[in-house]
Amino acid sequence: MTPRKPFWETKTLSEMTVPEWESLCDGCGLCCLVRFEDEDTGEIIPTRVHCQLFDEHLCRCKDYPNRRKTVPDCIKLTPYNIEDLEWMPPSCAYRRIHEGKDLPLWHPLITGDPESTHKAGVSVRDQTVSELSFVDAEDAMDFVATDLMRDRGDDLYEPEDGED
Numbered sequence: 099m100t101p102r103k104p105f106w107e108t109k110t111l112s113e114m115t116v117p118e119w120e121s122l123c124d125g126c127g128l129c130c131l132v133r134f135e136d137e138d139t140g141e142i143i144p145t146r147v148h149c150q151l152f153d154e155h156l157c158r159c160k161d162y163p164n165r166r167k168t169v170p171d172c173i174k175l176t177p178y179n180i181e182d183l184e185w186m187p188p189s190c191a192y193r194r195i196h197e198g199k200d201l202p203l204w205h206p207l208i209t210g211d212p213e214s215t216h217k218a219g220v221s222v223r224d225q226t227v228s229e230l231s232f233v234d235a236e237d238a239m240d241f242v243a244t245d246l247m248r249d250r251g252d253d254l255y256e257p258e259d260g261e262d
Contacts, residue, residue: 111195
C-alpha cells in the first residue's frame with residue numbers, strides 16, 4: 099500500500115479546507131511586522147517592529163478573529179492574493195506552496211513539533227518591539243532588518259538531542 103501524500107502536496111491553496119489552510123502558518127511572525135516601501139525603487143523594507151496585536155513571545159495575533167476591527171489595514175491572506183503579496187517572507191509556507199516548493203524541513207507540519215519554527219531560529223520570537231512604542235511611525239525605520247527577508251525555507255533543521 100502506497101502511503102498517502104500530505105494535503106499540501108496534493109492540493110492547491112484554493113482547494114484546501116480552512117483548517118488545512120490555517121495549519122500552513124508556521125508561526126514565524128514575519129508577516130506581522132511593519133514594512134515600508136521605498137517610494138523610488140518599490141523595495142520592501144522590513145523592520146523588527148510588530149503590529150500592535152502581535153504577541154511577541156507566542157508569535158501569534160492576540161485577536162486573530164477580530165484583528166481587522168483594530169487594524170483595518172491588516173491583510174487577509176487568501177489563495178487569490180498570495181501572488182500579489184511580494185513582501186511575504188520567502189520561507190512562508192503559503193508562498194512556497196504557491197511557487198511549487200516544498201515545505202521547509204523545520205515546518206511544524208513536517209516535524210510534528212509546534213515549536214520547531216522557533217527552535218530552528220526562523221521566527222521573530224522575542225526579537226521585536228511593538229509599533230505602539232513609537233510616537234512617530236517613521237521611528238520604526240530605526241529597526242530596519244533586511245536580514246528577515248533571507249529565504250530560510252531551505253535551511254536545515256536539526257532537532258535537539260532527545261527529539262525525533
